[in-house]
Amino acid sequence: MPTPYTEEHDLFRKQVRAFAEKEIAPHVEEWERDRTFPNWVFKKAGELGITGAHYPEEVGGGGGDYWYSVVKSEELVRCEAAGVTMALLVQSDMATPCINELGTREQKEEFLRPALAGDRIAALGVSEPGAGSDVAGIRTTARLEGDEYVIDGSKTYITNGTRADFVTLLAKTKPDAGYGGISILLFPTDVKGFGVSKKLEKIGNHSSDTAELFFDGCRIPKRYLLGEENKGFYYLMQNFQSERLIGSTSALAGARRALDRSVAYGRERQAFGKPIMTREVWKHTFADLYTKAQAAHALCYDAVADFNQERYVKKSEISFETVKKIAMCKLFVGDVTSEIMDTCLQFHGGMGYLEELWVARAWRDQRLFRIGGGTSEVMKYMIAKIMGW
Ligand SMILES: Cc1cc2nc3c(=O)[nH]c(=O)nc-3n(C[C@H](O)[C@H](O)[C@H](O)COP(=O)(O)OP(=O)(O)OC[C@H]3O[C@@H](n4cnc5c(N)ncnc54)[C@H](O)[C@@H]3O)c2cc1C
Numbered sequence: 001m002p003t004p005y006t007e008e009h010d011l012f013r014k015q016v017r018a019f020a021e022k023e024i025a026p027h028v029e030e031w032e033r034d035r036t037f038p039n040w041v042f043k044k045a046g047e048l049g050i051t052g053a054h055y056p057e058e059v060g061g062g063g064g065d066y067w068y069s070v071v072k073s074e075e076l077v078r079c080e081a082a083g084v085t086m087a088l089l090v091q092s093d094m095a096t097p098c099i100n101e102l103g104t105r106e107q108k109e110e111f112l113r114p115a116l117a118g119d120r121i122a123a124l125g126v127s128e129p130g131a132g133s134d135v136a137g138i139r140t141t142a143r144l145e146g147d148e149y150v151i152d153g154s155k156t157y158i159t160n161g162t163r164a165d166f167v168t169l170l171a172k173t174k175p176d177a178g179y180g181g182i183s184i185l186l187f188p189t190d191v192k193g194f195g196v197s198k199k200l201e202k203i204g205n206h207s208s209d210t211a212e213l214f215f216d217g218c219r220i221p222k223r224y225l226l227g228e229e230n231k232g233f234y235y236l237m238q239n240f241q242s243e244r245l246i247g248s249t250s251a252l253a254g255a256r257r258a259l260d261r262s263v264a265y266g267r268e269r270q271a272f273g274k275p276i277m278t279r280e281v282w283k284h285t286f287a288d289l290y291t292k293a294q295a296a297h298a299l300c301y302d303a304v305a306d307f308n309q310e311r312y313v314k315k316s317e318i319s320f321e322t323v324k325k326i327a328m329c330k331l332f333v334g335d336v337t338s339e340i341m342d343t344c345l346q347f348h349g350g351m352g353y354l355e356e357l358w359v360a361r362a363w364r365d366q367r368l369f370r371i372g373g374g375t376s377e378v379m380k381y382m383i384a385k386i387m388g389w
Helices: 007-034 040-047 066-079 082-094 097-102 105-117 232-268 280-313 320-347 349-353 358-370 376-386
Strands: 122-125 141-145 148-159 166-172 182-188 194-199 210-221
Touching: 007 040, 007 066, 007 082, 040 082, 040 105, 066 082, 066 232, 066 280, 082 122, 082 148, 082 232, 082 358, 097 105, 097 182, 097 232, 105 182, 122 148, 141 166, 148 166, 148 182, 166 232, 182 210, 182 232, 232 280, 232 320, 232 358, 280 320, 320 349, 320 358, 320 376, 349 358
Parallel strands: 122 166
Antiparallel strands: 141 148, 148 210, 166 182, 194 210
């Protein structure tokens, strides 16, 4: 596969790598214990141009293509805590792409520019206690009263939820109209009636905060509606593509790193008088896993090339063919990275089960990938639907 990268991409890769290894990695033990990390990480990522590298210069971005975002997702994993990586990717690739695509000039200045600079923290508010995979089942409502929307409802599992300055929020503007009655609103969290009902305890991604939010008669100006009213479901499906693709490249980069580190360990670790890596069973196991990782990489880069062509070159909508490819990436990467992480843990024996080794965290952090941003079952459902079955 020809490399899509230029010298500028390579320089950017070095910069993100240095940020992850030197500025984040030394703190992650503490942040994992604290179940959060400080806000300066968003600010620093913004200042270094990491968050906005793939956004236009007019909104404070670096003017780069989507490959910059791929580079970022691959290098951030070197910080050794998927929770921090996920929080930063929510800020750059999950809560904000739709503002760039649909926002008015004022909305971009008020929400997007400060998010890319790391001055305002963003969250994406889709999932609810009663509706996750089935987005059309959300119950949060936004009722227009004069020049204001009145918002009532709740959201759950929201990454960055305890500290977000704004939420890119999905709400029903026409409660009986199913998919056609949903809108996206930009919701500033300093509004009366809004609150965090619970910070959720998770089995992994500990340094990322995840929250349940409530909205009780919250009033926001009508100008915070993103795009057209009642088109939110369609907009969200477009927005999800960046989330799923960048999640895939990041999860895969983490797993490939785990493979390299495990093989290095196995060359040193002796059992029955020989390094465990000299055993045929492990050589074959790792040969299989490297092959699957390479296949997943090819699948991802093929989808990124199409996504980049449609979104950044032609500036068009994302085609069904690309949506299908992205669903395939998320599905396949989910399975391959699960297998890789589980094998890497097993390969470390008892050490693999100890908190003091990197592999335990990498294993439990990876598990989220088959759930968050659309489950593996939903990816299969989408692939089947696009195939016309
Ligand atoms: C740590 C974490 C962070 C998250 N961050 C965010 C965030 O920032 N913003 C946000 O909005 N959401 C976030 N989520 C929510 C996440 O996107 C949802 O958990 C996910 O989409 C699944 O929804 P659900 O949990 O309601 O599961 P459900 O939809 O209840 O699914 C339960 C099971 O049923 C299966 N299922 C559902 N539909 C079908 C079907 N049609 N066919 C076959 N099987 C099906 C699912 O695959 C799953 O196995 C986060 C979740 C976690 C755990």
